[in-house]
Amino acid sequence: MYDLNELKDKIAVIGVGNTKYGNFPEIDDYGLAAHAFRNAVNDCGIDKNKVDGLLVSRIPYYARMGEVLGINPRWTITLPGHGRMSGMGIIEAAAAIASGQCDYAALLYANIGRSRRVNYGGDESPGTWDPWGFTSPGAAHAMAFRRHMEMYGTTTRQLAEVSVSIRYHACLNPDAVMRNPITIEDHESARFITAPLRLLDYCLINDGAVCLILTSKERAKDFAKPPVLISGWGAQDTYSPSSIANFDMDFWYPAISAAGKQAYEMAGVTHKDVDALMCYDNFSPTVLFSLEGLGFCGQGESGAFVEDGALSLGGRLPVNTDGGHLSNSYMQGWALNVEAVRQLRGECGARQIPDCEVVQYVQSTPCTRSIIYTRG
Amino acid sequence: MTYNKPLPRLDTLNKPFWAAAKEGKLLLQHCPSCGDTRFPPGPVCPKCLAGDQDWIEASGKGTLESWIDMHRAYWDGFKDDLPYRVCLVRLEEGPVVVSNLTDKTENLRMGAPVKVMFDAVSEDLTLPKFSLV
Incomplete structure (x- = not known):
């Protein structure tokens, strides 16, 4: 059996790809995912028939996906379309490669929520508290942020x-x-959706797809671009209260602290070494909760920490340099992991962080995960 | 006029809660083995896994843990109520529940004492809601 920390730097991301982001009613989940896959294949130059691992999230049927792409893997896994699945999926794929279950894993995510007019609340996601009109992840985050304001x-x-x-x-x-x-x-003048949260605190809903291709560090040397290593990861779930979905009385602070500690220890870095944070920003308060949990500031001090553009490029800690879920694309964490890879490769043009060496991904959710990427 | 807001999804576990609400009682599922209490109810006690769970009547007293104002109606039935207030209450017995706060004031604070009231929203449905004490 492995000690988890032995997997430090053993797995690499060799290829990344995404579609355009927007409103594409003329193309379905499989079509979007296929375009992202092709872009990731072209990015690293792999023979697509070498792909022997397939992970799909928010895509209806893994076997149809394999048929569409013309691949027959020896490792397949399906994850539901929850945002928290991106961090979980990347970790699962890394473990599958490390244990020899596959050599080259393609991770695919597609979302057609825009053209399908998904609301993320009401009868789409029935819950215990519907009779009182409490619904939607945004309302749960508003409830948490009000507590943060009060406390x-x-x-x-x-x-x-x-x-x-x-x-x-x-x-x-x-x-x-x-x-x-x-x-x-x-x-401050945007309309309220769920006070205290306003329109600009909410993520986008758009169509698009993302693909990452992972392999071992040794095999990664054979491909077009310098590999980006998965240096560490950490995980902690918080399943109560699940009846109040997407909510935690403590802002997931214990879970984020635990997952962050595990990831830092495995990667052999601290938060001081992090050049950029890719932070799951379904709603803006999640970023504050993540900064506190990971120790970038003390508990309750994130409001002061983010002032004066601290999260902007050139600031104290650049966060979501691609524009995140709030302004780039709602790819439920997957695109943030792609951005981490591109920053470490130095491919980000006007938004490139100079001398970028360590990028951390975090999703502060009922399934909290953090992944630390470094240059190979 | 027919009631056009979402109804509770009745199942084998939660029926006693809604029947009691009609009688003006707030129930919590209770574990006879370890004393744990909760809502919504579960098939076993999440603390000790005992199977035979019963119900106790809550005092209806609690404290305000948080609140929000919904400015969007995810169901048409709420359109005329916008914005409406949803609250998070920690009951005296321990569990945290979601409900509506009947007070419209902006002068709220976390930790404020609240008490249950029963709103008969239709002939068949009574919703436990909370008011500032």
Whole structure:
């Protein structure tokens, strides 16, 4: 049996690809995923018939996906279309490669929520509290952020810093959906969806697909681009209260701390070594909760930490340099992992972080995961 | 006029809760083995896994843990109520539940004492809601 820490730097991301992001009613899940797969194959130059591992998320049927791509893997796994599945999927694929269950894993995610008019609330996601009108992940995050305001004095102007910095990054990303700059005042005057959260605290809903191709560090040397190594990861689930979905009384602080500690220990780095944070930003408060849990600031101090553009390129800690879910694309964590790879390769153009060596991904959710990537 | 907001999804476990609400009682599922209490109910006690769970009547007293104002109606039945207030209450017995806060004031604080009230929203449905004490 392995000690988890022995898997440090053993697995690499060799290829990444994505579709355009937007509203594509003329193409289905499989079509979007196929385009992302082709882009990832072209990115690394792999013979697609070598792909012997297939992971699909938010794609209806893994076997049809394999048929569409013309591959017959020896390792297949399906994950549901929950955002938290991206971190889980990458870790599962790394473990599958490390244990010899496959050599080259293609991880595919497609979302057609925009053209299908998905609402993420109401009868689409029935829950215990529907009779009281409590529904949607956004409402759960509003409930958490109100607690944060009450407990620590955090303000909505501080919260606005998250959306403003991430939008600034989207403006530097030619592929991002939202490319008009916003200010703190724009945030404060946007309409409420679930007070205290406003429109600009909510992620986008758009169509698109993402693909990552993983293999071992040894095999990674044979491909077109310098490999990016998976240096560490950590995990902690929090399943109560699941009847209040997407909510934790403690802002997932214990889980984020545990997952972060595990990831840092495995990678042999600390939060001080992190050049950029790719942070699951389904709603802007999640970024604050993540910063506290990972120790970038003390518990309750994230409001002050993010002030004055601290999360922008050139600031104290650049977060979501592609524009994140709030302004680039709602790819439920997958695109953030792609951005981590591109930053470490130095492919990010106007939004490139100079001398980028360590990038951390975190998803603060009922299934909290963190992954640390480094240059190979 | 027919009631057009979402109804509770009745199942074998939660029927006693909704029947009691009609009688003006707030119930919590209770474990006779270890004393754990909760809502929504489960098939076994999540603390000790005992199977035979019963119900106790809650005092209806609690404290406000958080609140939000819904400005979007995910069901048409809520359109005329916008914005409406949803609260998170920690009951005296321990469990945290979601409900509506009947008070419209902006002058709220976390930890404020609240008490249950029963809103007969239709002939068949009574919703336990909370008010500031």
